[in-house]
Amino acid sequence: MVILQTEPIDLASLFEQVRGDGDGAVVHFVGYVRNHHKGREVRYLEYHGYDEMAEAEMRRLADSIRTEFEIDAIAIVHRLGRLEIGDASVAVVISSAHRRPAFDACREAMDRLKRTVPIWKKEFFVDGVEWVDGRDPC
Amino acid sequence: MTVEVRLFAVLTDHTGWSRQSMDAPAGRTVEQLWQQLVQAHPGLGSLGYRPMVACDCRYSDWDSVLDDVQEVAFLPPVSGG
Numbered sequence: 001m002v003i004l005q006t007e008p009i010d011l012a013s014l015f016e017q018v019r020g021d022g023d024g025a026v027v028h029f030v031g032y033v034r035n036h037h038k039g040r041e042v043r044y045l046e047y048h049g050y051d052e053m054a055e056a057e058m059r060r061l062a063d064s065i066r067t068e069f070e071i072d073a074i075a076i077v078h079r080l081g082r083l084e085i086g087d088a089s090v091a092v093v094i095s096s097a098h099r100r101p102a103f104d105a106c107r108e109a110m111d112r113l114k115r116t117v118p119i120w121k122k123e124f125f126v127d128g129v130e131w132v133d134g135r136d137p138c
Numbered sequence: 139m140t141v142e143v144r145l146f147a148v149l150t151d152h153t154g155w156s157r158q159s160m161d162a163p164a165g166r167t168v169e170q171l172w173q174q175l176v177q178a179h180p181g182l183g184s185l186g187y188r189p190m191v192a193c194d195c196r197y198s199d200w201d202s203v204l205d206d207v208q209e210v211a212f213l214p215p216v217s218g219g
Contacts, residue, residue, distance in 0.1 A: 119218030134215030
């Protein structure tokens with residue numbers, strides 16, 4: 001399941017949808033908006049996406065993770081629009097019979113999402129506005 | 139023939155627009171279209187990198203021919219997450 005949305009992420013509902021009775025493990029990653037970047041104070045963020053392609057890329061990502069790892073189900077959710085400090089911007093939730101493939105799949109899914117899904121972050125600092133350069137490894 | 143051109147994030151700061159229809163005569167490649175954009179908006183030529191390219195919502199190559207493409211997008215390094 002992949003979702004692009006402007007509404008807050010409902011983690012509890014994702015857990016419910018991903019976990020089945022055959023799953024002994026659910027692993028999740030949540031990314032949050034933090035109040036600083038490279039020593040500058042951040043007021044809030046905006047996420048802008050190439051919506052049609054971002055959704056297609058998230059779907060391709062979920063499909064390949066499901067093929068490559070022994071997991072049961074995967075949910076990937078990304079928010080768009082204005083987000084405040086402390087808001088969850090992205091969530092990956094993965095279920096599997098055993099914990100190890102779920103941990104590995106979760107890390108890989110996030111790493112690939114950050115490389116391939118066409119979404120951009122715009123940071124509103126106390127002293128300016130900048131698009132985040134995705135080449136920075138942070 | 140026309141193709142829909144989409145620009146994102148920092149690229150739009152250099153053009154003032156994010157979406158435009160452009161003429162694409164038969165055989166026109168992504169690379170040639172980009173050169174046309176750089177001529178009109180020189181800021182695109184001094185990004186310090188080449189954006190990624192997508193044709194009809196799939197990552198694509200600079201030498202792709204646009205004949206059967208409805209929409210071409212130029213994507214600066216993504217920064218979601």
